[in-house]
Amino acid sequence: MGGPEGLFEPVFISDAMAPITSAANWVRKMVDFECALAGVQGELRIIPIEAAHEISQLSRSFQIDPTFLGVAARITASPVIALVAGLGDRLSESARPWIHYGATSQDVLDTATILVVKEALELIFYDLEKVGTALAELTERYRHTPMVARTLLQHALPTTFGLKAANWLGGLTSAGAVLESTYSEDLAIQFGGAAGTLAALGELGSGVGIRLAKVLGLEFPSMPWQSQRIRVAKLGSALSITVGSLAKIAVDIALASQAEVSEVCEVQEFGGGGSSALPQKVNPVGPVVVNACFRRVQGLLPILVGCIVAENERGAGEWPAEWETLRDLLNLTGTSVERSLHTLSNLKVNEDRMRENLDISRGNVMSERVLTSLSEFMGRAEAHQLVRRATQRSRENRTSLYEELLHEEKFCDSFTVDQAQELFDPLTYLGSAQVFIDNALADWLKARTRWRKIFG
Amino acid sequence: MGGPEGLFEPVFISDAMAPITSAANWVRKMVDFECALAGVQGELRIIPIEAAHEISQLSRSFQIDPTFLGVAARITASPVIALVAGLGDRLSESARPWIHYGATSQDVLDTATILVVKEALELIFYDLEKVGTALAELTERYRHTPMVARTLLQHALPTTFGLKAANWLGGLTSAGAVLESTYSEDLAIQFGGAAGTLAALGELGSGVGIRLAKVLGLEFPSMPWQSQRIRVAKLGSALSITVGSLAKIAVDIALASQAEVSEVCEVQEFGGGGSSALPQKVNPVGPVVVNACFRRVQGLLPILVGCIVAENERGAGEWPAEWETLRDLLNLTGTSVERSLHTLSNLKVNEDRMRENLDISRGNVMSERVLTSLSEFMGRAEAHQLVRRATQRSRENRTSLYEELLHEEKFCDSFTVDQAQELFDPLTYLGSAQVFIDNALADWLKARTRWRKIFG
Amino acid sequence: MGGPEGLFEPVFISDAMAPITSAANWVRKMVDFECALAGVQGELRIIPIEAAHEISQLSRSFQIDPTFLGVAARITASPVIALVAGLGDRLSESARPWIHYGATSQDVLDTATILVVKEALELIFYDLEKVGTALAELTERYRHTPMVARTLLQHALPTTFGLKAANWLGGLTSAGAVLESTYSEDLAIQFGGAAGTLAALGELGSGVGIRLAKVLGLEFPSMPWQSQRIRVAKLGSALSITVGSLAKIAVDIALASQAEVSEVCEVQEFGGGGSSALPQKVNPVGPVVVNACFRRVQGLLPILVGCIVAENERGAGEWPAEWETLRDLLNLTGTSVERSLHTLSNLKVNEDRMRENLDISRGNVMSERVLTSLSEFMGRAEAHQLVRRATQRSRENRTSLYEELLHEEKFCDSFTVDQAQELFDPLTYLGSAQVFIDNALADWLKARTRWRKIFG
């Protein structure tokens, strides 16, 4: 199957995701549902075995234009009715009554959606593991590379690039755990019949459901979820959080790629990141796309959460609102993971520049250490004022903090020259950075092991 | 051009809107921009007249697969670069340097978007006027048809169905005015060159822009809006409010279509509103779809509003986040208007049932009138308690409010029998309903006159 | 401590939640953090034991006006700086340097927030268990009470009120599981110092953190989460889903309380649900409030999710955006649970009316059964058309479906009179309703057992 079509779609739908979230695949899953249902009902002698057999065969050969179903859906707000009719047309008269037996539209489409979601999540985890591995490598490789930590976009203190990457990795591990739990808990068939009772199947309904779930490789839920949409909202939330964890990385990289900062750069093939007007441009295209994905995801999530209120036994509007919203979320997540992987795999790290930037505050980035050390000799408030005064003069005079502190009698009284200079060495002021790095790596390894077990 | 493609799209993209918001049309508008730009630059002798002529010709013949541009956009986050290259390929060597002269990607795509928006809004207003006309007819026809007004889903007081329709009409008039003002004020070209200065055109930039806007039938804005996205947010807001005004109607109709209420019904062709399982079903499909559209629209709006913060001279992610979001909003609005028109044009109104429902509270719906009248004879608080007591007994005993009031001495002392019975006639308790109906109709006529002037 | 103050607040903040989410409690938790930190640092001989002792004492006696901190926060975007200054003022000169030692604003406020969240979740679960119990009782009591199932606001098939309640219960059990997992996994201290390295504590930082977490009764996270906000987004998502599961119940109850439906009613004390104008009104106030809460929650959630992109080591704006948003979410959730409990505990169920409503479609609600049975004698498509035709005539002629079917030769040929009449008995067409009810009850019992273990 081909890639995404359209002017905008290819930016937001990856080639790997396109066949999964395509209309064709969604239809195929709907057909799979109908065939599996007939198969199970045949086995259980609920419908004639020959009819079951004939229906099951359709899953191999049946072709129908999704657009035909989509257009038909306009008059019923469901694409399933035309599908059932279309399937019926291929059947002998004796088999025809037994297709879709005891089921309702929502059984078919919701279960198909879950089958699509399953494939999509598997693809997402396949790439997510690679993103994790790339982050773990950055964490290890740069665990001792000093750089400046920035809070509120201002220089704060020294950190290491490895810790920054570990923080990204931690975010991914956490987000992945949320997504993993929705994969493990929420991928269940929908099977309730027209009103959630499976009335048409008499007492055999839940027995059919249990077999059906097994055949389709999904869970059988405690009850139909046609108007109990928490699993869809959970899924939306897990996808959003996943994209968020990647967008956080994207934003950090875009900021670190600014000309004046230049600490990292997404290396691109010739032409990549280019502009129609500016030949010098090497735009951080990956981060830009991931950022765009996240902006969209934030808007899509509340749509799904809002659909939880689907009233009575099926809501008058919530269900169709979910369809494209969830599909878009899957696509945007797939794209975010793929683009993040590309960016991280092609990230050029400029350690020299990190070191230079750490120094541009002329020692002010070490002021906390000065403050803490000074606090032992005077009140913390007094020390805070002394150091703040010195940093202010340092900013105004473009002098180093050290020079300005030398004008403060109390500072000179408190430290020897050696002690004073030691205060300004960033490499000895990194606290628990290595512990946190180790923790992040350990968490990641545990997650990866789990994922490999789950996703093979 | 054909209708929308896909399994879900046809429900949310009308056949009339599909060719407007299609990738093909968007590309055509981009080509139109490039051709118009060259034309203007030729006229002003900024580029060779022959090159201008050659480029202008492309608008007739140029064909390019939108997907090709979309795929190319993956590496630059803009589909324009490949378009310019593609256009260049069709040109002679001497004309080639002069295509896209002085422009940037965003000039092309943003202006194309505005051209698409213009066509889409014209279609929307075309249908919106018909919706307004249908509502005005309902208002007139049923201006004296009594029914119960409901607040918090409970019976409140008598009203008329005409006033209900007038209220819908008033919403549409208000929403239309918002949309109309965005049509009149915000449809401007984007033309700023790579950084919003039109640098490559020296001093001639704004002159080119003024001509270019004229040729394209758009406004020339005071300055480029590449990172000043308020017009897109305004548009999003106007579309959302429009869909909201229609969804309000949809929700009211869906509620009035409940079996137990049965005051209105969307008459459907055979099969319309059907279910895959339930042959008796006549679902309110139009309202269901409009409701679904509005649920989606509410999520899309904040995406566009959020993009206002596009930083510096072009944001790193906001722009691509707008593309499909705005397109989806246009489609969802178009569908909402079209479906609402269908529903209102096929609305069967059951006046008898409205009258029956007005009576099912056994007079309790007139309790305010009783209270008001009684208040003149005692304190309002006391009257409130007396009437509340009677309504409570009436509910418990399933008796009429009138009967219960007869057990209240103070009530009997205050009114003659005739007076007391008059209190329970809903037709004489409609206050200013007719005034409000007249106002709504007058507002609508003014709006329609304006629209006809604007949209021809 | 008192209840909520203000004109609007009391509707959205319960008396039980008010003291938890109050400014005073938030400040108390911040003080608790500072005291516990000093205590641990004293134990570990990082700061002088006397200073630690003196600081620890503050937690008992320290009083500060939250508004004073709030006003001070205007110039630093953090209420912590003034708090530390205020605490310092109460200390002797020798203890003063050791307050807030090695910590940063975010450590204090984020940890305080988690302590508040912990108390809030405990209250929420306390009430949620009661809601679950009330739902389980409704499920049991009405498990065999027939009523009509409604899809797209239209009559669909018979169900039982017990199954409807089981569906509500299932939603609550699922939502509760999400909330429970955030309670178990995400309640960790924030402790990273100014840039997430705990630099000021040298190598002792994570040791301090582990002890500190223990003292405060929270987890120690793998790394500081000052710019890794997934746990806040997860919490927001869990709260939103919880409110959603309650709003679904609220919407169903409000619809079932309509005068024309009258299947349930929220019994209210005298005056409850009243109107300033209409003495007869008994508005479904509880459902109205829960619905309002959910509308607000849907808007608040994406704010928290959006804050995941907090850039670098602390974002420039995301953090303060979380403060009131999360507080409001806690309050809205608390209110939703409390109001739902009240509504369910005072729900009057009208079984007669349920039965009457089931019959108002004159047998049409059984059309699926007729269709299914007929399908065995002809093609399903043909059967569908036959039944649909009959239902349409039944609607037009206001006759029973049974009567109309008697005009269809093929129907009469297929069934004896007894068989035909049996088709219209709703009580024998409830499928797996009892199985689903049993499942929902079993899930609930498991959840309740877990909750009792977790929350004592």
Add this chain to the structure above:
Amino acid sequence: MGGPEGLFEPVFISDAMAPITSAANWVRKMVDFECALAGVQGELRIIPIEAAHEISQLSRSFQIDPTFLGVAARITASPVIALVAGLGDRLSESARPWIHYGATSQDVLDTATILVVKEALELIFYDLEKVGTALAELTERYRHTPMVARTLLQHALPTTFGLKAANWLGGLTSAGAVLESTYSEDLAIQFGGAAGTLAALGELGSGVGIRLAKVLGLEFPSMPWQSQRIRVAKLGSALSITVGSLAKIAVDIALASQAEVSEVCEVQEFGGGGSSALPQKVNPVGPVVVNACFRRVQGLLPILVGCIVAENERGAGEWPAEWETLRDLLNLTGTSVERSLHTLSNLKVNEDRMRENLDISRGNVMSERVLTSLSEFMGRAEAHQLVRRATQRSRENRTSLYEELLHEEKFCDSFTVDQAQELFDPLTYLGSAQVFIDNALADWLKARTRWRKIFG
């Protein structure tokens, strides 16, 4: 009246806005409504003139604890009922029946809300005009100050700081126009009685409404808007767009304040922008707060838009969802304007640094000009490749673009040395910057003139 109270509130509610959006003011406006209503009804002899007089007096003396009303609202979902009772308690027996005569809760609270909104908008415009003036000054003063334009966070082309400020100003002018139109069009009383018919006033209802609107200084709408909430959604949208236009400025300033960029700085009083841990910190507190406000606003807007679907004659949940949402939006907007004013009034602009940053790309920022000039000598595509090649080498070798171009034969053939050097002068490559600046200033002056007329 005092400032905002609480731990978080003062950051998000300004001292000037606090008394306007306070519960006390809201209650006062409700009382004003009741008094004005009685006054008008007295004049028109609908109620006894003495009662009218007595009621009108209440507006001077009546004091009631808003919290008392809020708590009472829990049982009716409206704070008006207790207010009316409270007012009644102060009246003589003969006047008591005539308070709130013919009105409903929503009339009182909605009209009070509009009165609060009016005051809030007036304050917002008062500050907004000052923000505009500050921006106009920046635009004028720095209209020729060269700096680098940045797109996708990368250096693009030269611009001037004046144009950047003009762009900010243009955003503010546009946003202000949206807000202005909501001020002019939407501030109408709500007056419909219990169901939007003014039934209790017989034929006199709309006459009372017209007078009442006049007395309260508001418009009289064509019909009651109790379930037609577009004006609230429009207001929300206008406020959001206004905050967005300010947040765009905030983000730009925060980015330009980065240590590595240092082009602007929010000058702060001693202590402003400080950190609890880092004495050197001068955080861009104003921009941080405005950014936080915008993040919240984006979530609040869709709540209000969603409430458009309030069903029937009053929705079951939409109305209370609006209350605090709108109040928060007003507060967040007020804060955004006030903080932006402070930031812009204290903005230190570093022209030297702007010039230095313009040069750090070693001429690459001029590559478009080189490309455009070269294109006249070869195909644009070829020129693009040549220049892109040179920029790439320049990046790798850290050489100037000029040097690298000298290695390109075709470049050397095309230009003399003087011509070639001229290509790299940013001051002669600013296109229409001055035109756009003039336009922005002219638009602003027009807006300011309008505002002064409207707001005195």
